[in-house]
Amino acid sequence: MRYLILMLVIASACTDAISVNLRNGIERYDAYRDLLAGKKVGVVTNHTSRVGEQHGVDFLREQGVDVIRVFAPEHGFRGTADAGETIKNDTDVTTGLPIVSLYGKNKKPQPADLKGVEVMVFDIQDVGVRFYTYLSTLHYVMEACAEQGIPLIVMDRPNPNAFYVDGPVLEKECVSFVGMHPVPVVYGMTIGEYARMINGEGWLKGQVKCDLTVVPCEGWNREQPVALPYAPSPNLPDSVSVMLYPSTCFFEGTAINEGRGTLRPFQVFGHPDLKDMPYSYVPKPIKGMSMTPKCAGKTCYGMDLAKEYNTIFEMKRLDLAWLLLAYRKYEGKEPFFNALFDKLVGNTRVRQQIKDGKTEEDIRAGWQEDVANFMDVRKKYLIY
Template sequence: MKKLIFLFFVGAIFIFSGCQARLTKGVTPKRDAEKISPQKVILGIENFLTNYKSLVKGKRVALLTNPSGVDSRLKSTADILFEDKTINLTALFGPEHGIRGAIYAGEHVKNEIDPHTGLPVFSLYGAHKKPTKKMLENVDVILVDIQDIGLRGYTYIYTMALVMEAAAESGKQVIVLDRPNPIDGIRIEGNLVEKGFESFVGLYPIPYRHGMTIGELARYFNQEFDIHCDLQVVPMVGWTRDMLWDQTGLLWVPTSPHVPHWKTILYMGATGTIGELRTISEGVGYTSPFELVGAPWIDGYDFARELNVLNLPGVIFRPLYFKPYYASYKGEVCQGVQLHITNPHTFNSYQTGLYILQTLLKLYPQHDPFKFENRVSMFQKVIGCNWIIEDLKAGHSVSEIALKWQDELEQFKMKREKYLMY
């Protein structure tokens, strides 16, 4: 009897398994990407394909892009345009870090042939930062689809500006496919670049955190700095100025090797300028780029205590030890702090960076963070002036320093209004 019962159960299991196999056979599991929250923002590239493709009909098209130029399903704009038989894609342009995003910051990038499409890739971060007439010989219109991060020091926006200049000089059209400002379009921080301190990390007088999308910046640059190219911006749908990246429903693609997450940008706004000095590690070379501030001569507990006493909005400082794998203090044990952002809406990244420098000067006067002249020059380019260093060294408070740029900041806010699209 027991044997019959056992055989009955084995048979039942076999039949049930067979039914399940028949039910699921040929069914393709859903991709993980389909489990993400519903898309709220329609990107410029998607709006272009649906409503604006007629702009390039019968024209030879070039594309300025990198790995961040993707649609909401993470398909690259270069592949989308290349596969679309109604679009004649003839050339690709790549910014800093290269069109594949694999080159270290500041390293020159060479021209190449794209192995996937067979198209020429012209580097705009090598022998030339501005397209030459020869590069534009087989081009009528240049599309721009690249993710900006909302900070003045990121070079992609100036690559776009120089593409616009070249287009104006050669009678070509530029179409910018707009993308979100990942750290919102409301908060604006910092001083403007002063004359004599213009560079490829601050080509125009805009604040360190500008609060504009890349399309809005294109409109601003085109008019305010007399580029006057034939420009059109394809807008997003559904983006609002108060949105942080995680509210857009979009997946984040690293915009460069040390920006693995969108929140990294907020940390970069505070520590990226400090890292330029090379006397202090900002976490580049360790597992938390831009989230750390440290050096072998810092006492992490004292440093954290002094910073937390300031009660800065939206951030807490935690003492820690770390050993960078590369870059500043490679292989040396450092002490310092990790920044923990508690409220991205109130966190004032730029002034937080100045408070960190002020605290270092107070606690460690024997360790001059400005001792490398060539790095001080780079720091001044990134912050757009020389007087901030002088004021910090003279013991002026950050609140006193910030008062000096308030008038120009208000003027910028008023000036940018007519270029805002959302």
């Protein structure tokens, strides 16, 4: 089945839409039919796995695939859990299938979880940003499959931020579940290409190799940012949030509210103690999005960045100007940075450079050589 994506063409202050045909990996059933025939199948997935209006699990079952278990990442199988919320094992009310949580204490499938699974399928929409945790879920699934001798099929999907590569490359001391690999903040690869890189670079524990098959999508190239048909997670509700997320998620490592607690997360930022700022809002708990936003119930002063979508598209790079401005304007008693900041950025230097008053170009210069080296590695794994 085919559906439409949007190629975004920037013209002055408006965005025109040109439709093109796209087929995600899971839609190309003939390309992987034989790999699943007669097998008991596990599926790592969430609400973004769709074939038209049908969930990917339902689609596979309709084709006669024997799906025996579902594995769910952060935000859960149906994608409704808040960021960081513990996800528990459950049973899907629609299919009756057991759901194994891969977020919380158990981030890696255990041997008992994989009992009876002969082939694993991974189908989750990524947004192309290092600290988006679906990448870490992919890593642990690949590792578990490699250890248990289970083939893995990654159903590829477009990356809406594939049109550029930028940001510090993660260093070892900052490895965590929000960043496991030595890649820039924005790495310009699809989830399938990234899986090939994890395997090829020996990043799995003990340098084990996963028996990996990537089913490519069709009708897309990396210069086409896409308007995703479903929000990939509760706090990335639309294309504007997805585009700004690589730049504004750094605020999660600070005292500044990053727009959680509003209907436009990652499109606004603010704090009660930011002075002389042009925009104000009050973050509030929102069920299914942000139950405990920073600065809840307080008037925050900051900026509305929604119109900066085009700026990011044209610059093809992260924008640190907003973070640097917030640091200069902040007058609160609470420290500006928290322990998460270095993990998001990927090193300890950027925090110090900001404190030292370095310019954006000074800071950016510090990661250019690492990004150039990464680009050489990346070439080996590109499909599109």
